[in-house]
Amino acid sequence: MNISEASSRTGLPAKTIRYYEEIGLIKPMRGANGYRAFRDKDIHKLAFLGRARALGFSIEDCRTLLALYEDDGRASADVKHVALQQLDQIDRRLEELKEMRATLARLVSACAGDSRPDCPILSDLAQRMGDD
Amino acid sequence: MNISEASSRTGLPAKTIRYYEEIGLIKPMRGANGYRAFRDKDIHKLAFLGRARALGFSIEDCRTLLALYEDDGRASADVKHVALQQLDQIDRRLEELKEMRATLARLVSACAGDSRPDCPILSDLAQRMGDD
DNA sequence: CCTTGACCTTCCAGTCACGGGAAGGCCCAT
DNA sequence: ATGGGCCTTCCCGTGACTGGAAGGTCAAGG
Numbered sequence: 001m002n003i004s005e006a007s008s009r010t011g012l013p014a015k016t017i018r019y020y021e022e023i024g025l026i027k028p029m030r031g032a033n034g035y036r037a038f039r040d041k042d043i044h045k046l047a048f049l050g051r052a053r054a055l056g057f058s059i060e061d062c063r064t065l066l067a068l069y070e071d072d073g074r075a076s077a078d079v080k081h082v083a084l085q086q087l088d089q090i091d092r093r094l095e096e097l098k099e100m101r102a103t104l105a106r107l108v109s110a111c112a113g114d115s116r117p118d119c120p121i122l123s124d125l126a127q128r129m130g131d132d
Numbered sequence: 133m134n135i136s137e138a139s140s141r142t143g144l145p146a147k148t149i150r151y152y153e154e155i156g157l158i159k160p161m162r163g164a165n166g167y168r169a170f171r172d173k174d175i176h177k178l179a180f181l182g183r184a185r186a187l188g189f190s191i192e193d194c195r196t197l198l199a200l201y202e203d204d205g206r207a208s209a210d211v212k213h214v215a216l217q218q219l220d221q222i223d224r225r226l227e228e229l230k231e232m233r234a235t236l237a238r239l240v241s242a243c244a245g246d247s248r249p250d251c252p253i254l255s256d257l258a259q260r261m262g263d264d
Numbered sequence: 265c266c267t268t269g270a271c272c273t274t275c276c277a278g279t280c281a282c283g284g285g286a287a288g289g290c291c292c293a294t
Numbered sequence: 295a296t297g298g299g300c301c302t303t304c305c306c307g308t309g310a311c312t313g314g315a316a317g318g319t320c321a322a323g324g
Contacts, residue, residue: 002300002301003300003301004300004301013282013283014301015282015283015284016281016282016283018302018303019281019282019283023281033289033290033291033301033302034289034290034301034302034303035290035300035301035302036301036302044258047260048257048258051256051257051260052257053281054232055232055235055236055257056229056232056236058280058281059280059281065254065257068251068254069254069257069258071249072249073249074249074251075246075247075248075249076243076244076245076246076247076248076249076250076251076253077245077246077247079243079245079251079253079254080240080243080244080245080251080253081245083236083239083240083243083253084240086236087233087236087237087240090229090232090233090236091233093229094226094229094230094233097188097222097225097226097229098226100186100187100188100222101219101222101223101226103187104187104188104215104218104219104222105219107215108212108215108216108219111208111211111212111215112208112212113208113209113211113212113213114207114208114209115207115208115209116207116208117203117204117205117206117207117208118208119200119206119208119211119212121208121211121212121215122197122200122201122211124183125180125183125184125187125197125201126176126180126201128179128183134271134272135271135272136270136271136272145311145312146272147311147312147313148310148311148312150273150274151310151311151312155310165272165273165318165319165320166272166273166274166318166319167271167272167273167319168272168273185310190309190310191309191310265324266323266324267322267323267324268321268322268323268324269320269321269322270319270320270321271318271319271320271321272317272318272319272320273316273317273318273319274315274316274317274318275314275315275316276313276314276315277312277313277314277315278311278312278313278314279309279310279311279312279313280308280309281308282307282308283306283307283308284305284306284307284308285304285305285306285307286303286304286305286306287302287303287304288301288302288303289300289301289302289303290299290300290301290302291298291299291300291301292297292298292299292300293296293297293298294295294296294297
């Protein structure tokens with residue numbers, strides 16, 4: 001299987017697949033012509049990576065998860081640990097975004113949005129008069 | 133005022149201040165020795181930038197906002213437009229993170245997290261059996 | 265006067281996870 | 295043999311910085 005088929009089967013761009021090989025996440029075979037030859041195992045791994053990335057795991061976390069996946073003697077606690085850290089990071093990011101959103105929404109609703117120059121958004125950015 | 137004082141007054145790292153000069157957001161004077169000499173105007177702008185960045189605005193948005201701030205003939209509608217776009221982007225990011233969080237939380241709670249190898253997190257990543 | 269240490273400067277490289285595009289080889293059908 | 299569509303590697307660019315090296319400057323103490 002060539003890279004374009006691997007791409008369409010996994011939904012990952014060919015560029016991404018080459019990158020994943022470059023950083024050692026997958027090791028596809030090579031044909032006599034130098035083309036990558038993807039086996040089912042590689043497709044499987046790529047799909048795994050795509051789903052882990054969609055959950056926001058970093059590439060290094062993905063590497064860890066893939067290693068755990070391939071280790072029959074793993075402890076599920078190790079997997080859970082990685083996932084809990086990721087959950088925590090998502091929660092922190094959510095908190096941050098919610099605060100931004102609250103402040104921004106308040107400013108936006110205070111701004112007339114007409115042709116006059118007076119603007120509470122700019123006033124706030126200039127002096128941060130309001131709370132948050 | 134030297135860069136370290138500008139840094140402590142604005143809360144921005146000196147590196148960041150130099151970067152902002154490099155990309156043309158601020159234009160501090162220079163002393164005879166080549167040191168940057170920050171005036172109140174520069175400090176003010178840097179604080180503005182720091183707050184805009186804290187609301188998640190991109191550097192290019194910050195450039196636009198700063199230009200509007202310095203334009204007495206601006207229309208507040210223009211400011212509001214930029215802010216609304218930012219609000220929209222935050223909302224999209226929030227949605228994405230909430231979905232990730234929901235999936236991840238479900239997987240985490242399904243995982244025993246003990247010494248056994250069976251792990252619903254890995255099973256899901258491997259095959260995406262669940263919904264979503 | 266000399267040294268020390270804390271400033272300051274510029275420049276280069278690295279981050280993260282790719283994406284764009286060039287230059288060139290390969291494959292298959294006409 | 296030619297065309298078009300694959301494939302390859304290689305290098306640069308992204309955003310918004312951060313780290314660090316190499317070297318100039320300044321003020322205080324001996």
